[in-house]
Amino acid sequence: MDATPPALILASTSRYRRELLQRLRLPFEVQSPHVDETPLAHEPPAALALRLARAKAAAVADQRADAVVIGSDQVADLDGVPIGKPGTHERATAQLRSMSGRSVVFQTAVCVARRSTGFERTLLAAVTVRFRTLTDAEIERYLVAEAPYDCAGSAKSEALGIALLDAIESDDPTALVGLPLIRTCALLREAGLTLP
Template sequence: MNPSAPTPSPSTPAQRPLVLGSTSRYRRELLQRLNLPFEVASPDVDETPLPGEAPIDLAQRLALAKAQAVARQFPQAVVIGSDQVADLAGEPLGKPGNHERAVTQLRRMRGQTVVFQTAVAVVCQDSGFAQTELAQVKVKFRDLSDAEIEHYLRTEQPYDCAGSAKSEGLGIALLSAIENDDPTALVGLPLIRTCSLLQAAGLRLL
């Protein structure tokens, strides 16, 4: 044996599979930044707010419910669930779904500060791991004219986004300030918090 040859290291145990419990293309694109193989599964969870439910509670409940729903399909896997709710003075604003509702949302938000409550949950049914984190992003909207709102919506059509705006696109022109401590949270998945949870669940990122 060559005495200068390095000693073989013990084999590294295989990682659990990773599943993103979301069909959002925005979350999928963000998770790809971590360079981890993962599958995507639909959580099929009713997102209707409970009577009197605060936006912060709604986001955290749905993120965990989505992760748990997919974890039941993939009990050996580490599953990510996430949810975002636009919080306008304590009122939850969801995805508009169409042009008319998006116009109504942006008219209500102009000149206002909206808190985007973005929750992420990581669950592994086999190990019993289940934790949730919350990122809060304060967004100040400009005092937009009706013409500016109409132009923006016709151009970007952000009808699948909570709050009717894509900050990563032309929607940044609607805003005067963003305050947050997790830069991707506003897009839909707070990666700093996600990394922390994945490592706590036993995945190696680096």
């Protein structure tokens, strides 16, 4: 039996996911999954996150059958409506205004796949974030300071965005940043990797 562990691949271009996965101190590659992230009509946020995590892992696993591939996706859920990455200052302002004084559930899915063994499993981590009641001036100061236009929900809890919040409730704290490491570790062990 070959003692060489399989290649580990993160099917993502997200720098946040890459930084989180580095915490595990496992060698890994990064490969773009080239997946269309457009929601389906009436698709609930949790279902969207699960579908996209699977699609990302599958897109790369289909090319590298013996590798262990991680796919992940996060969708902010405000009253059952998916909220994506704002992309612009104006959209981020609108998102933060809509979330002011409310709770948002960040649905973060992770899928680990290894085609050569037939392993594929997907888990979901839901993080409830309660936003403070925000003034327009607070929103503007935050957006100018941090420009979180590539983050679902327009706030980075791991940085200055924490000041916008009243509470975070989660059993997998890194899920809010974009990769639920507790669930990822469990799936990697199931897929046959040894973690430190």
